[in-house]
Amino acid sequence: MSATTDRTDAPRVVLGVSGGIAAYKACELLRRLTESGHQVTVVPTAAALHFVGEATWAALSGRPAATETWESVHQVPHVRIGQQADLVVVAPATADLMARAAHGLADDLLTNTLLTARCPVVFAPAMHTEMWEHPATQENVATLRRRGAIVLEPAVGRLTGVDTGKGRLPEPSAIFEACRTVLRRGGLGTDLAGRHVVVSAGGTREPLDPVRFLGNRSSGKQGYALAATAAARGARVTLVSANAELPDPAGVDVVHVSTALQLREAALKAVADADAVVMAAAVADFRPAEYVTGKIKKVDGVEPAPVVLVRNPDVLAELSADRARPGQLVVGFAAETDDVLANGRAKLARKGCDLLVVNEVGERKGFGSDQNEAVVLGADGTETAVPVGPKEALADVVWDLVAARLA
Known part of the structure; x- marks a missing residue:
């Protein structure tokens, strides 16, 4: 069976394309959706067809592109397409398209579809920085989010011409992953809409000299799963990423850091207006007391000098003790190798956070794997066991517990 063959059990996706230069990137998103078994109907605006023609959309989707409200009138396309999705x-979602959607206008097939859709709706904005930052656009985005739509944060990078800044369409692969996350949740809604959450991910590195560092095995996959899942649930997400070699999740503001001190600085800045903070990064407890500016040389017959370590700040305990705003929730992670629950309970009391995700780690457990299992301990005495499964599943449990406490 070809990827574009209609199947009754295939998720039905409407890909709306508005009139921006980034419309060509939607071809890659369409390819990923169809090749992964989704039944895709493309609804381009008249302006979008100036960038990518109707024949291209039909060829890539294996279905006629829906372009006119007055075509196949007996099937009422302006109602049916949205109802069945x-x-x-x-x-891309242009500033104009989001303005029309926010104000309930229905002057073409795509805006009609948006009004009739009762399924999750995701907007991936693309425009110049000035247009994205304009108060009118920000109010329209806030309106769409308040109504339950998922408006991804645009990426930062090269725009049209020589301009660079925030407003670039997220990579099609990242938008695709966001769509898969939303579809996986089905109709569970956007319970984090209007919330700002901060997530840390990866593992810090403490330099010894220009070529060596003290580090750990954390890949950042769990933190990235937490960030992507929060975005799919409607949150505005800031991800503080320490040395994770992973693509930025779509719709997430990513701050890249390396050391524990850099992570602390970025986290303290990001949490100022956050509703919840999830510290999933593996932050080094110690760093070398001295940084050697030149590579440490091996000298025959001479033993190397001991490496003297000093403590790093305890970022999780600091965030827990000095909440940036009333009601802010703080979630920590505890990677343990033995006496997992006992050590986890002790750490929960010591750190002062609201929730602590405790999991057993080792060379073949936790770090680098696509799966995880854990127990989430609550300061209120609750324990929530999460069986082995995808890291996205653990992320959803964490956000379930956070959303319930925020409510």
Whole structure:
């Protein structure tokens, strides 16, 4: 069976394309959706067809592109397309398209579809920085988010011409992963809409000299799963990433750091207006007391000098003790190798956080794997066991517990 063959069990996705130069990137998103078994109907605006023609959309989707409200009138396309969809994703979403959607206008097939859709709706914005930052656009984005739509944060990078800044369409691969996350959740809604959450991920590195460092095995996959899942649930997400060699999740503001001190500085800045903070990064407890500016040389017959370590700040305990705003929730992670629950309970009391995700780690456990299992301990005495499964599943449990406490 070809990827574009209609199947009754295939998720039905409407890909809306508005008139921006980034419309060509939607072809890659369409390819990923169809090749992964989704049944995709492309609804381009008239302006989008100036960038990518109708024949291209039909060839890539294996289905006629829906372009006119007045075509196949007996099938009432302006109603049926939205009613039958499991997901609507608009990529790129221009400032004009989001303004029309926010104000409930229905002057073409795509805006009609948005009004009739009762499934999750994802907007992937693309525009110049000034347009994204304009108060009118920000108010329209806030309106869409308040109504339950997922408006991804645009990426930072090269725009049209020589301009660079925030407003670039997220990479199609990242938008695709966001769509898969939303579809996996089905109709569970956007319970984090209007919330700002901060997530840390990866492992810090403490330099010894220009070529060596003290580090750990953390890949950052769990933190990235937490960030992507929060974005799919409607949150505005800031991800503080320490040395994770992973693509930035779509719709997430990513701050890249390396050392524990850099992570602390970025986290303290990010949490100022955050509703919840999830510290999933593996932060080094110690760093070398002295940084050697030149590579440490091996000298025959001479033993190397001992490496003297000093303590790093305890970022999780600091965030827990000095909440940046009333009601802010703090979630920590505890990677243990033995006496997992006993050590976890002691750490929960010591750190002062609201929730602590405790998991056993080792060379073949936790670090680097696509799966995880854990117990989430609550300061209120609760224990929530999460069986082995995808890291996204653990992320959803964490956000379930956070959302319930925020509510």
